[in-house]
Amino acid sequence: MQYFIQQLINGLTLGSIYGLIAIGYTMVYGIIGMINFAHGDIFMIGAFIALIVFLALTSLFYSVPVVIALLIMMIVAMLMTSLYNWTIEKVAYRPLRGSFRLAPLITAIGMSIALSNFVQVTQGPRNKPIPQMVSRVYEIGGISISLKQIIIVVVTAVLLTLFWYLVNKTSLGRAQRACEQDRKMAALLGIDVDRTISITFIMGASLAAVAGTLFLMYYGVVSFSDGFVPGVKAFTAAVLGGIGSLPGAVLGGLLIGFIESMWSAYFSIDYKDVAAFSILAIVLIFLPSGILGRPEVEKV
């Protein structure tokens, strides 16, 4: 039982990170109906910026309190990663809006290849390890919970609340939902569609940047190719939860996290990704539009 709860906590941690990335996929999909393949690499960019900020902080100051260091890392990573996603949207996706569906998908794949290779060329192909930032571990009834895990879950919960408020209670969120339902009608009602879409990309990127910072803190290492696997998992999570649905993205992320940690605990660690992908396929056979997704209405 203790072992099970331990794995549940591990899964929750992993799932939080996937959930944060998955929101970026699902929001972009909801508003312009494209798979933003470069999102995984945006996450990697976020982790790298956090790494560089961490190194700058440790070299500039003798010692920085961990909380402040983490906050600065997160904020700088959010700002800079948003700039990346904003530029990418402007350069590679906006001119192709209204073109046929596969065109922005191909530019997104191209951007993904370009981003990861850009980081490889400029920062070198090696793994980048950092010293452990947070090392405290609590023992509660035979279950060990590290402070890192608590930070990840708390930060995710706070961000999701903020985000939920932003989407459901503010005029910005209303504009976003309007664009999602009918872009032309929203434009006729005076919503600046371009701006709303840009803000969507910025929001997705900031959440991915937070996920990147947390990833760096949790694993203590990042490399240029680290965007792909979490990106695909988060995409899987978004589809599993029903792409376009925000609670679905979080739910899907948690599910993928649980499946992965349970499978590696009880079966084999080698096949944990195979398990996650197979469960995706099985769920989609029975629920073709994901768990919380609206079934697509076919208009003739």
Add this chain to the structure above:
Amino acid sequence: MSLQTSTQPTSPVQQALREALIAGVVSFGLFFFFIGLKTDQNIRNELVLVTRWGLLTTVVVLTMIVRFLYVAYAVPFLARQKIADAVTGLLPDSTGTKFFRVPFFIGSLALAAVLIVFGSAIVAWTGPNIGAYVTLIRAFAIIYAVAAVMFYGRAFIGRNFASIGIVSLILYPILVVVILALLAWSNGSANITSAAFQGSLKWVDNFGIQILIYVMLAWGLNIVVGLAGLLDLGYVAFYAVGAYSYALLGTHFGLSFWILLPMAGILAAFWGVMLGFPVLRLRGDYLAIVTLAFGEIIRLVLINWREVTNGSAGISGVPKVSFFGWFTFNVSDPNYISKVFDIPQSGAYYKIFLYYLILALALLTAFVTIRLRRMPVGRAWEALREDEIACRSLGINTTSTKLTAFAIGAMFGGFAGSFFAARQGFVSPESFVFLESAIILAIVVLGGMGSLVGIAIAALVMVGGTEALREMEFLKSFFGQDFTPELYRMLLFGMAMVVVMLWKPRGFASSREPTAFLRERKAVSGSFTKEGHG
């Protein structure tokens, strides 16, 4: 009350200056962390930051200049081209006729001839640094001459594109050997034939075979994506199935390539149907993620099922293809090619043979695709791509239509895979990553989906272009000896994907001839057809 307009008409240069400034600020923000600061390991294996302010400044200033030139000159120029176009109703070729003139053409021919004959003497006299420029000028002269010929013969080439393409593909290895023999003769080397064959290895293998493999894969994927409109992001899985079928059955049972080639195709088609069944009900992006997941599952199984696949170490010693058992390409065999024909030993014969093999396989794919498009099943694929509901209401069985598309597309992937294993002599999961699927899909889309010629051109440009980067040793004399062009290969590939897509969102061949028509055959603009709509 008077209305005051705050926006004054600005000249392009003023606007360009403003745009350049914005681009500078944005690029400074983007590149500050990645180019300005570099993470490096010191002697104690700790990460430290290294600053590169000079490089950062250069990159930012370059971005500003490029943006300025683009807004100030390129955009108005392109707009003028479009206007001239509308007035005359002709293609905007005025720049072309200005650029390609007969005197220039003759001059470039003469320059190329002189540099080919005396090039080595000039290089020997000036030393390698200036020699690099000589090679570069020679290359430009040859490219200009070829481009001029293509420009003046464009009407003829346009009419007979397919036949010219096939003939030049068949002649390509022979031409390479002949040209290299001529070069060896002009350099006065002792053994002309062996030098020519040895030198042809690179051109036939790295360029010819490599590009043709991608052409074949893209034509195979075209059946699924371009014709049936099913977005498949895991095509590389079938490539892997084909490669591993040949590698495993060939090494364990010693079966010949000619028996295993159809078997690999059948196995891959079987897996295509296996993948097809669960995804039948899925549409669009759900289909995309499941196919991607399928590709990843196959790769992960290949890595982890160590007893059979030998894990990430891969399988080596995959047997070579023999010429239908008449002669082989293994030096130790009694019927080795040079023993049969009594010619000097060379690895180039095998590569040239492989070149013709993959050419035949690719042409087979094209032939089958063209014939299938005229059969009921091909018509059903295209109908399915355009509108699934209409398709179903007309009584087309969408289940079997989708499954045949998956199976036939996968079969060609399997053929290409077993060829790949035979060519490399080694297979490992490294070769079957998602990036390969992405490259193949990009070639299909960039080529203009459904168009075989467009796809072949896209493969030539994208794969040939990145392979050419490996050869650009002369860049070292401009950027210093530490400069490795290979490093920038995939970066440029990704950027090229974006640029080509923005430039031609419909792909290289953006109009197509309908397969089904009433009385008169009219070319349809690509924008009227709907692709990839799950």
